[in-house]
Amino acid sequence: MRIIIEDSYESMSKKAALMLAGQILLKPDTILGLATGSTPIGMYKELVRMHKEEDLDFSNVVTFNLDEYVGLDKNDKNSYHYYMFQNFFNHINIKKENIYIPDGMAQDLEEECKRYERIIEEKGGIDLQILGIGKNGHIGFNEPDLKFEATTHVVKLDEETIMANSRFFNSIAEVPRFAISMGIKTIMHSKKIILLASGEEKAEAIYKAIYGPIVPKHPASVLQLHPDVTFILDKDAAKFIKLR
Numbered sequence: 001m002r003i004i005i006e007d008s009y010e011s012m013s014k015k016a017a018l019m020l021a022g023q024i025l026l027k028p029d030t031i032l033g034l035a036t037g038s039t040p041i042g043m044y045k046e047l048v049r050m051h052k053e054e055d056l057d058f059s060n061v062v063t064f065n066l067d068e069y070v071g072l073d074k075n076d077k078n079s080y081h082y083y084m085f086q087n088f089f090n091h092i093n094i095k096k097e098n099i100y101i102p103d104g105m106a107q108d109l110e111e112e113c114k115r116y117e118r119i120i121e122e123k124g125g126i127d128l129q130i131l132g133i134g135k136n137g138h139i140g141f142n143e144p145d146l147k148f149e150a151t152t153h154v155v156k157l158d159e160e161t162i163m164a165n166s167r168f169f170n171s172i173a174e175v176p177r178f179a180i181s182m183g184i185k186t187i188m189h190s191k192k193i194i195l196l197a198s199g200e201e202k203a204e205a206i207y208k209a210i211y212g213p214i215v216p217k218h219p220a221s222v223l224q225l226h227p228d229v230t231f232i233l234d235k236d237a238a239k240f241i242k243l244r
């Protein structure tokens with residue numbers, strides 16, 4: 001595990017964008033796993049800048065998003081679909097057919113999970129997965145649990161997550177209670193993983209992810225078992241980390 005501590009949110013975002021751009025330069029048909037939430041917004045902004053000013057080419061890149069709310073239409077401004085197009089896809093030269101996001105409106109959600117997992121496999125698996133982290137240690141929407149959920153599945157969101165994400169909605173009642181999320185196995189099968197965290201409110205979750213026991217009660221702790229994972233943190237999120 002590599003841990004990179006940056007002074008600010010901006011430099012954390014730039015470092016992540018640089019690593020992702022490096023991956024695309026080395027392998028133009030890279031398969032990316034992408035995350036939502038407020039944390040990666042700076043990284044997406046920087047990647048858009050690199051596309052516009054430095055010709056970073058996304059024409060052969062394939063992307064799979066980690067998760068999506070159940071019951072929100074693609075055009076709902078709170079869907080992760082909408083988020084991804086607004087913050088990233090509309091501003092780069094990615095091909096629409098190379099973008100994969102779970103369909104939270106699917107009639108048969110179980111079948112949708114299987115379908116999603118199957119496409120990831122058919123494409124050869126994820127080369128580089130970007131992750132954020134919830135205050136309760138969730139990655140994607142893998143909430144604290146009694147066991148690590150293996151592949152893409154339907155999740156019942158924790159009260160804490162519903163509360164945290166309610167800031168984007170008009171009221172807490174509007175926050176979906178369910179989501180589709182890649183599972184821990186899907187995430188752990190990625191060849192490389194970069195986890196981003198910013199702000200003091202993530203410091204404890206980061207500490208437990210790095211030093212804590214590997215337990216499904218703290219989903220991010222499983223990353224200790226991955227052979228190529230990099231945490232890029234700002235100073236505040238790294239508050240409890242001591243580097244020698």
Ligand SMILES: N[C@@H]1[C@@H](O)[C@H](O)[C@@H](COP(=O)(O)O)O[C@@H]1O
Nearest residue numbers: 036037038039132133134140141
């Ligand atoms: N499903 C997403 C996660 O993928 C994200 O990492 C997390 C943290 O979000 P934020 O970056 O806004 O703190 O929240 C959401 O619930």
